[in-house]
Amino acid sequence: MRITVDPDRCVGAGQCALNAPALFDQDDDGLVTLLTEPGADQYDKARLAGALCPSGAITVHEG
Amino acid sequence: MTYTDPAAPETDPPAVDFPQRKPGVPFPPPDYADYRDRKGLVLSQLSDGKRVWLVTRHEDVRAVLTSPSISSNPEHKGFPNVGNLGVPKQDQIPGWFVGMDSPEHDRFRKALIPEFTVRRVRAMKPAIERTVDAQLDAMLAAGNTADLVADFALPIPSLVISALLGVPPADREFFESRTRVLVSLRSSTDDDRMAAAKDLLRYINRLVEIKQKWGGDDLITRLLATGAIAPHEMSGVLMLLLIAGHETTANNIALGVVTLLANPQWIGDDRAVEETLRFHSVADLVSLRVAVQDVEIAGQLIKAGEGIVPLVAAANHDENAFECPHAFDPSRSARHHVAFGYGVHQCLGQNLVRIEMEVAYRKLFERIPNLELAVPTDGLDIKYDGVLYGLNELPVRW
Numbered sequence: 526m527r528i529t530v531d532p533d534r535c536v537g538a539g540q541c542a543l544n545a546p547a548l549f550d551q552d553d554d555g556l557v558t559l560l561t562e563p564g565a566d567q568y569d570k571a572r573l574a575g576a577l578c579p580s581g582a583i584t585v586h587e588g
Numbered sequence: 589m590t591y592t593d594p595a596a597p598e599t600d601p602p603a604v605d606f607p608q609r610k611p612g613v614p615f616p617p618p619d620y621a622d623y624r625d626r627k628g629l630v631l632s633q634l635s636d637g638k639r640v641w642l643v644t645r646h647e648d649v650r651a652v653l654t655s656p657s658i659s660s661n662p663e664h665k666g667f668p669n670v671g672n673l674g675v676p677k678q679d680q681i682p683g684w685f686v687g688m689d690s691p692e693h694d695r696f697r698k699a700l701i702p703e704f705t706v707r708r709v710r711a712m713k714p715a716i717e718r719t720v721d722a723q724l725d726a727m728l729a730a731g732n733t734a735d736l737v738a739d740f741a742l743p744i745p746s747l748v749i750s751a752l753l754g755v756p757p758a759d760r761e762f763f764e765s766r767t768r769v770l771v772s773l774r775s776s777t778d779d780d781r782m783a784a785a786k787d788l789l790r791y792i793n794r795l796v797e798i799k800q801k802w803g804g805d806d807l808i809t810r811l812l813a814t815g816a817i818a819p820h821e822m823s824g825v826l827m828l829l830l831i832a833g834h835e836t837t838a839n840n841i842a843l844g845v846v847t848l849l850a851n852p853q854w855i856g857d858d859r860a861v862e863e864t865l866r867f868h869s870v871a872d873l874v875s876l877r878v879a880v881q882d883v884e885i886a887g888q889l890i891k892a893g894e895g896i897v898p899l900v901a902a903a904n905h906d907e908n909a910f911e912c913p914h915a916f917d918p919s920r921s922a923r924h925h926v927a928f929g930y931g932v933h934q935c936l937g938q939n940l941v942r943i944e945m946e947v948a949y950r951k952l953f954e955r956i957p958n959l960e961l962a963v964p965t966d967g968l969d970i971k972y973d974g975v976l977y978g979l980n981e982l983p984v985r986w
Contacts, residue, residue, distance in 0.1 A: 537701030538934045544923060546706075555701030555708075577923055579934035581654070 526568050527586040532556040534582040541583060545570040557582050603631045607899065609972045616869065620644055620902035628888035640668045640895035644902035646909035648886045652898045653875060653931035657883035660933060662687050667878040668895030670975065683817065683824025690932055696825060699816040700936055703807050709940040716944055719747045720951045733962060736982040737842050742768055744948055745837035749830055754799060754806025771835040773973055774980045789823055796822045833937045839870040839978030841948045848949060849961060851916055855953045859918035861945045866925035867916050869901035870977045875929045900926045956986045
């Protein structure tokens with residue numbers, strides 16, 4: 526699994542930082558930033574963050 | 589290129605009454621389940637005769653709220669008018685960015701995002717705890733009964749917002765009294781509410797002038813410093829934060845207390861916050877839209893200029909998105925609810941609301957463990973006439 530984030534699309538809802546804080550944070554502008562690629566035990570959290578993002582700023586590439 | 593099946597009938601589906609809360613009908617109304625089961629979307633009609641499409645399934649609501657063919661701008665022809673939101677008209681108040689689309693909207697949103705990050709709102713928690721404690725001190729000092737709406741649920745978000753904006757402590761009572769009138773449909777007239785909105789707008793404009801001159805450690809000062817928002821747009825932005833964050837939060841606090849008293853096994857469990865947001869979905873009629881191009885949602889063609897009403901309470905009780913949606917079950921994973929909307933307009937203050945609700949429930953039940961309703965549950969004074977679902981009052985005793 527691989528994650529890409531697009532701060533240009535981010536609307537700062539903070540769902541990723543709230544629900545998957547080991548993977549995502551908000552930078553000084555409050556926009557999404559990827560902390561680390563997910564380990565196998567974090568795939569569910571990564572998928573959750575991708576599904577919750579209201580603006581499509583997080584893409585989870587499976588496989 | 590579009591291909592029209594010659595056998596497909598051009599007739600509209602039969603129209604249903606526009607959803608209205610009324611005595612004797614639970615909320616969300618049972619009709620929503622019927623609407624979700626129908627093919628396509630449900631046609632309805634507003635009191636002004638305009639056609640609107642009701643959207644009730646979770647995936648369809650998300651599709652509407654992210655479609656580039658669908659607009660939030662009330663100036664577009666066909667935008668649905670569902671009654672007085674207690675909100676000034678956008679053309680009278682620049683900076684009202686919930687009524688804008690991208691990219692115009694994004695300048696405002698981006699400037700405000702840093703104020704509402706998870707980290708920033710967590711830093712506000714101690715101050716929120718002090719605010720909640722002070723309300724509880726006053727309630728406890730006054731006796732063993734209270735109206736939990738007037739004495740607890742309404743003042744907390746008003747005081748939190750006024751602190752965030754940098755309203756001086758000496759003015760917070762004035763600020764709170766005016767915001768209270770704005771949302772009290774029972775005890776205030778339209779004229780009262782109009783006057784209160786004008787007072788607040790005048791006060792906010794004056795506050796912006798003061799912050800321009802003297803500055804401070806507050807949202808207004810920081811927002812002015814970004815240079816992204818012009819001083820004349822500030823009042824719209826600030827009124828929006830106030831209105832978006834006040835009654836919505838208050839209604840969630842009050843309704844959540846009722847639900848927790850009925851389900852006491854969940855008192856003290858912070859997961860009750862997310863489930864309360866989903867379960868009550870107080871902002872059912874808030875995310876209004878209009879199609880600006882022909883667009884198909886759930887197989888239904890919506891023509892440019894037709895209004896769309898995504899019903900978030902219906903989406904949040906969709907069996908295809910939530911198992912046993914009518915049960916209050918904080919152990920479920922309900923994070924994908926659309927109580928805060930979806931798309932670029934999803935509630936900016938959602939993480940602040942979560943903390944306010946969490947602190948309000950925790951402190952209330954810690955400090956008044958023998959709290960009980962002073963009226964039967966079926967005698968609760970529900971807001972039938974407001975845009976938001978909530979309670980006019982909540983009599984409690986201990």
